[in-house]
Each structure stands twice: as C-alpha cells, then as structure tokens.
Amino acid sequence: MPERQENATAQFVAVDELLTRWLAERRSLLTRYTELVVSLDIQSSEDALKQRQLELCTRLIDYTSSGHFEVFHELLAEAEQFDDGSKDVAVQLMPSIGDTTEVILAYEEKYGDGGNYPETLPRDLSALGEVLESRFVLEDRLIAGLHQSHRRLVESPAPV
Secondary structure: OOOOOOOHHHHHHHHHHHHHHHHHHHHHHHHHHHHHHHHHHHHHHHHHHHHHHHHHHHHHHHHHHHHHHHHHHHHHHHHHHHOOOHHHHHHHHEEEEHHHHHHHHHHHHHHHHOOOOOOOOHHHHHHHHHHHHHHHHHHHHHHHHHHHHHHHHOOOOOOO
C-alpha cells in the first residue's frame, strides 16, 4: 500500500502508480477467464479445467482484495486530499461494487477448491463474466470520478 502522502499531488502520483499495477492485474484476470472459457468450449481434460479454474479463482480473489483493501482506500484518500467533492462519486458507486464482490466470492467458494465441475459451470462462468463486466464499468467510473478528474489539476500549470 502506498505511504500516505502529505500533499494532493504526491497522493495523486502514488495512486496513479497503484492503478497502473492494479489494471495490469485486471488484464491478467481477464486472460485467465478467457483461457477457462476456451478450455470449456474445446472440452479440455478435467485436469486442465481444474488448473485453469484454480488460476482464475486465485486471480479473482487477489484482484478483488486489492481493490477493496488498497485501491479504493487510496482513491478515497486522494479525494480527501483534493477536497473537491469527488468523494461523492465513491459514495454513489461503492454499494454496487460491493454487490459484485458478493457474486465473485460466491463463485470462488463454489469453484475455488479444485473439486468436481458440476453441470452449472458454463452458466456460472457466463454469469461471472457479466458481473465482471459490470464491476469493471463501475470501477472505471470510480477511477474517472476520483482520480482522472484530478489529472487536469496536477498536470496543468499553476495560474500566474
């Protein structure tokens, strides 16, 4: 977790670096999701499916945890540093993001132990994809409202 910064510009830079790493985690999560979907479509061996399922579940938990316990907190700290009302965006979006977390955790609980794959996997995987898409849209709105809106302030020269 980035060290809490003394000024808004330093906080912005720290959050920008954190977001770059976190969004790379998102791409990795999407890669694992796609690999599992393809494995399911081509009817891969049960061992290959189990391995891809375990990798996906690990990425799901890592990404979700990073969001809740690090990224969102740092975005809120940035909003507080700038004190421009941008924190209201988080108040509006966080409940919906929390709802997606519940679905992600339920999926991981059902499939994360590497056990047998019930007939419900294709349906559950499809539902997970829809939830992830919704979550990413909400997260992008959160980033835009709490971080990108500050980019102009940080990058524009101070008035003379």
